[in-house]
Amino acid sequence: MNDLPIYQSIALDLAQRIANQEFPENSKLSGRSLLTSQYHVSSETIRKSVSLLRDAGILNVSQGKEITIQSREKASEYLNRYNDYLGSAYSLRQELEQLLREKKETDAKFDALIAQVINYSDRLRNLTPYNPVEIEIRPGAHVIGKTIADIRLWQSTGATIIALRRDKGVTISPGPYVQLQIGDRLVIVGNGDVYDKTAQFLNAPPLSEKEGEEGQESQG
Numbered sequence: 001m002n003d004l005p006i007y008q009s010i011a012l013d014l015a016q017r018i019a020n021q022e023f024p025e026n027s028k029l030s031g032r033s034l035l036t037s038q039y040h041v042s043s044e045t046i047r048k049s050v051s052l053l054r055d056a057g058i059l060n061v062s063q064g065k066e067i068t069i070q071s072r073e074k075a076s077e078y079l080n081r082y083n084d085y086l087g088s089a090y091s092l093r094q095e096l097e098q099l100l101r102e103k104k105e106t107d108a109k110f111d112a113l114i115a116q117v118i119n120y121s122d123r124l125r126n127l128t129p130y131n132p133v134e135i136e137i138r139p140g141a142h143v144i145g146k147t148i149a150d151i152r153l154w155q156s157t158g159a160t161i162i163a164l165r166r167d168k169g170v171t172i173s174p175g176p177y178v179q180l181q182i183g184d185r186l187v188i189v190g191n192g193d194v195y196d197k198t199a200q201f202l203n204a205p206p207l208s209e210k211e212g213e214e215g216q217e218s219q220g
Contacts, residue, residue: 007048010039012082014049015058018075029059029067053078132162135199137184142206149176151202153188159198163187 004012017023030038035046050067053059058075060068137143143151153159164174165185171178180186188198 006041007045008052010041010045010049011052012079013039014053015056015075015078018058018069018072019079021072023069025069025072027069029069031067032065132187132189133195134165134185134187135195135202137180137182137186138203139182140205141182141203143180143202144182145179147177147179148174151180153198153201157190157194157198157201159188159190159194161186161188 014023014029023029029035032043032046032050035049036043039046050059050061053075054061056074056078057071058069058078060070062068148161153161162173163186164171164178165187166181166183186198186202188194190198
């Protein structure tokens with residue numbers, strides 16, 4: 001659909017209002033200044049619109065610039081010249097209204113889902129055995145400087161690392177070669193008493209040389 005000049009679009013709108021008898025024949029049309037404020041355009045644009053309708057025999061403009069509705073029939077004829085344009089405009093309006101209705105429905109569903117998620121999260125926070133918890137690595141912990149693979153966390157505690165917080169950054173599912181540092185916060189999941197076991201395991205002091213040898217022998 002090709003866009004019409006603004007003054008022509010306003011002329012069409014006025015013709016439609018006349019055809020709908022919003023402005024009856026022989027009635028006076030509001031002055032140009034009022035039309036300017038109604039359509040939010042300049043007085044020159046209104047002058048062009050009125051001139052089009054005057055030339056089409058729809059309006060009569062007196063010497064004193066009084067505007068009178070002259071013919072409803074000619075207003076209808078004028079509209080018929082633009083059937084394709086008006087049909088396209090109507091079709092676009094219907095499509096827009098349909099999209100707005102669908103958007104409203106989608107927004108309502110989205111809001112309802114968010115409310116459900118929040119509701120379930122609040123209810124199940126203390127019930128699910130797999131609720132994620134964070135454990136901070138403190139100074140003196142034996143895991144400092146070791147990689148995630150080195151500490152064999154799952155084998156020792158049953159916990160699974162799902163994220164690592166370091167300073168302001170977050171690493172999702174950190175790899176096995178990430179070295180742990182003081183202040184790192186491991187986000188873990190597990191069941192039962194996994195939090196206590198993992199906190200105790202991660203922040204245990206380093207083993208003495210003798211304990212380390214004994215541990216290696218027992219593993220062997």
